Amino acid sequence: MPENKLEVDSILYNYGHRQLLTDIFLSCDTGEIVGLLGRNGCGKTTLLKIIFGTLPTPNKHIRITGKVYTEPYKSDNLLAYLPQHDFLPANLKLHNIIDLYHIEPEKKETIKQDKRIQKHLTKYPGELSKGELRYFELMLLLQKDVKFVLLDEPFSGISPLHVEFIEELLKTHLSTKGFIITDHDYQSVLRVSNRVILLADGYCRPINYMEELYQWGYIPANALN
Numbered sequence: 001m002p003e004n005k006l007e008v009d010s011i012l013y014n015y016g017h018r019q020l021l022t023d024i025f026l027s028c029d030t031g032e033i034v035g036l037l038g039r040n041g042c043g044k045t046t047l048l049k050i051i052f053g054t055l056p057t058p059n060k061h062i063r064i065t066g067k068v069y070t071e072p073y074k075s076d077n078l079l080a081y082l083p084q085h086d087f088l089p090a091n092l093k094l095h096n097i098i099d100l101y102h103i104e105p106e107k108k109e110t111i112k113q114d115k116r117i118q119k120h121l122t123k124y125p126g127e128l129s130k131g132e133l134r135y136f137e138l139m140l141l142l143q144k145d146v147k148f149v150l151l152d153e154p155f156s157g158i159s160p161l162h163v164e165f166i167e168e169l170l171k172t173h174l175s176t177k178g179f180i181i182t183d184h185d186y187q188s189v190l191r192v193s194n195r196v197i198l199l200a201d202g203y204c205r206p207i208n209y210m211e212e213l214y215q216w217g218y219i220p221a222n223a224l225n
């Protein structure tokens, strides 16, 4: 039995007359990295926000280890969400951001001691490269004592080496957390994920073979070579 289980079902979502999400079913256990792929505009970010609870919809059913939640983000220690865009205050240096972050003092120390962060502590977020910033944002988020983490485009614009650093970071937290990751760098998503889901036409479909990504029109035929 996994330590915790996130189960999401019966999600329906419309923007105006467009039905974006149609009866979504998705699950994630502690120790799993679930990759969520899908074309631009298919509703991945919308789905993550609905799971987190910040985007309301009348139709959704979210259970975490058997208990139903309507706005999981309001409960301590359940979910963390990495949004697509930078979210750190631009006018604070990294060491000030760490000091103000709502985590235990020893976890703040862990972040400050990290070899990839240490050298940037006196910089502002705007002085970091995209990959360095994403690594720092993730490092903060992962120190939170939550059961599941939703990551919206953690690899976007990130070089292969930084993808590897991020992958390493996720793996160090797998014994206590589960992850749902969406990103257009599908090769990195395929590499880090234990399980892959394709969101297409409002449904989540399990993907077992690369060929299925082609069959569902997500990757071109030449990507299979």
Ligand SMILES: Nc1ncnc2c1ncn2[C@@H]1O[C@H](COP(=O)(O)OP(=O)(O)OP(=O)(O)O)[C@@H](O)[C@H]1O
Residues within 6 Å of the ligand: 015, 020, 038, 039, 040, 041, 042, 043, 044, 045, 046, 047
């Ligand atoms: N506030 C809004 N009002 C109306 N339509 C919206 C709103 N937010 C998103 N949409 C539309 O909903 C669809 C899904 O958006 P969403 O951001 O969830 O897609 P996505 O799969 O994350 O896309 P991408 O991969 O490009 O980031 C898009 O067609 C978008 O234009």
